[in-house]
């Protein structure tokens with residue numbers, strides 16, 4: 226059984242990046258849309274990105290941002306992946322020539338397959354609970370039974386995950402990866418060392434169950 230990958234999103238502090246890497250995350254998310262309470266500027270993002278060891282990916286989250294800003298982010302932060310969390314078209318996402326994840330607003334999308342077909346170049350899809358036009362990152366979950374199985378393209382499960390529910394989420398949806406932000410926080414943008422650790426322990430427990 227392939228293990229479930231994990232991304233911790235919305236990190237703003239060096240100590241949280243270090244703790245996340247020590248816990249074995251596959252990726253960290255840097256939120257670079259000014260609409261977010263977890264916004265990090267170019268200098269902060271470049272400094273956090275420089276702390277990452279090999280094989281831990283930097284993902285930059287954007288939300289209907291201006292192309293000039295996206296270009297500046299790419300040039301200064303050198304993310305491994307972009308995550309477009311708004312209503313960006315496939316053309317807008319692909320225009321930067323970078324690998325990208327597209328957020329799927331599960332509050333209004335009924336057919337994930339049809340949505341994914343509109344983004345043929347996306348490296349994967351992040352399923353969040355918001356409705357189209359809403360912001361996402363709300364800390365709310367959606368019905369995990371709606372996640373398609375054997376989808377053929379990587380699906381990242383997000384929305385309201387925490388140490389108490391991630392094992393059930395993984396058992397139900399069997400995603401490629403899980404993505405969490407508020408569920409591992411002490412306050413917006415301030416991660417909690419104990420919540421991060423407990424999240425990884427719960428995820429490991431779910432993996433151990435699947436192996437049996």
Ligand SMILES: O=C(O)c1ccccc1N[C@@H]1O[C@H](COP(=O)(O)O)[C@@H](O)[C@H]1O
Pocket residue numbers: 234235254256261262263286288310353360361362363364365383384385386404405406407408
């Ligand atoms: O993190 C944010 O501030 C954010 C802002 C705007 C859009 C998305 C955002 N975060 C993403 O949403 C998912 C789910 O968040 P949560 O775990 O429910 O709090 C998160 O993993 C980010 O990728």
